[in-house]
Amino acid sequence: MMPAKYDPHKHTRHSFRLQGYDYTQQGMYFVTICTFQRECLLGAMENKKMVVSQIGRIVEEEWLNTPLLRSNVSLDTFVVMPNHFHGIIAITSTGRGAARRAPTVERFGKPVARSLATIIRSFKSATTKRINEIRDTPGQPCWQRNYYEHVIRGEEELTRARTYIIMNPLRWHLDRENPQSLVGARRAVPLHNPEWTMG
16 A cells, blocks of 8 residues: 655644744733543532542643643743643743843744743643543643644733633633534634633
């Protein structure tokens, strides 16, 4: 059987990052990370409240560990959902002197030290290790390969992002990531462009 002809649109992973943007610079970012194959392993919704599972608690713990491990990071509002995670993270400093010798613009697949991509990769790695230990599933992926982010620009966007996160459990029945939501399944709005950024 002949191998399929290489198609760059089908066989190349696409980055959701802004081209040329310095993801080590100070700023706030709205981040969404989805579980592998959107499996609802982080918990369940009961009476419009999120009840985290043991795995969901690991995700919470490791997220809260992030600023303890990285002096250039602080956390804002976040929520663990059944099959995804939303959080606002702030990079508070570059941790470098005035002279920048290392590259700061990320190239896909080559994250820069202290950048958002490196922070998220470390978080995903730490949670995956702990989750696979309790499940006795070494090497099993727990997260989708990429993540979604939005650069928060100004107080108005920050307020909308916080509101979106806080209200997320109440809107689970409409959530496009809810496997039981027919409304969500029909919606075309991509997860990395959440409603709070629109209109």
